[in-house]
Amino acid sequence: MMDLTLYYAPDTCARVTMIALEEAALPYDARLISFVRGDHRADWFRTLNPRGRVPTLVIDGAPLTENMAILHWLAQVRPEAGLLPEASSAFEQARLLADLAWCASGLHPIVTRMRLPHFFCDQPDAAANVRALAEAAMIAEFRTIEARLAAGPWWYGERWSIIDAYINWIWFRVTGCGLDASAFPRLQDHDRRLSDRPSVRKVLDVHAAASRQLAEQGLAVNFDTIASQVSQGKAA
Known part of the structure; x- marks a missing residue:
């Protein structure tokens, strides 16, 4: 059995x-990282992930980083779990990777610009424009996405996949910072069903x-504090 630490x-x-x-259904040990405490900048964590980011999955002592790679690896080692559809050709496999890449490098960076515009501009007025x-x-x-969900309840129609979980995390992050959800009834239903x-x-x-x-320990993330640190060049 593999030794997994997330x-x-x-x-x-x-x-x-x-x-x-x-x-x-893979047993794993979950280790909590505190950004406020600076765990992500600690030497021991940088040894696992030099970029200081989560998720980091350590597999039998070897770290794997970047969500796209981790999710693809999990889909490969547990095909029976149906994390991704079975690919019938190299082309179909590439299309699955394209969907993962779109989540990780297409949608995800937009979330960061919405929630932390100061990472991209330290001028308050301009940061509002970034947002x-x-x-x-x-x-x-x-x-x-809303148009695609018209063809079925999930991204791949009738079958759930890890793409749905990634889309839903995007939805959670941006509706949680003020984006109006009312124009997207299928995504709202998608959220309810996934939950x-x-x-x-x-x-x-x-x-x-x-x-x-983290809140009880005084280590809850405060986005206003992060924005201030970014503007002063103090944030990682």
């Missing part, structure tokens, strides 16, 4: 990785407990 922080995209591990442009870009992406999956309920409980733990 380094995560609550409400980050590591939530998608944790859902994948639960769906794959507005990012919101417009996300609305365009959601229109595409009914046992794997998702379990992971949401884990992340909620982690958030409470």
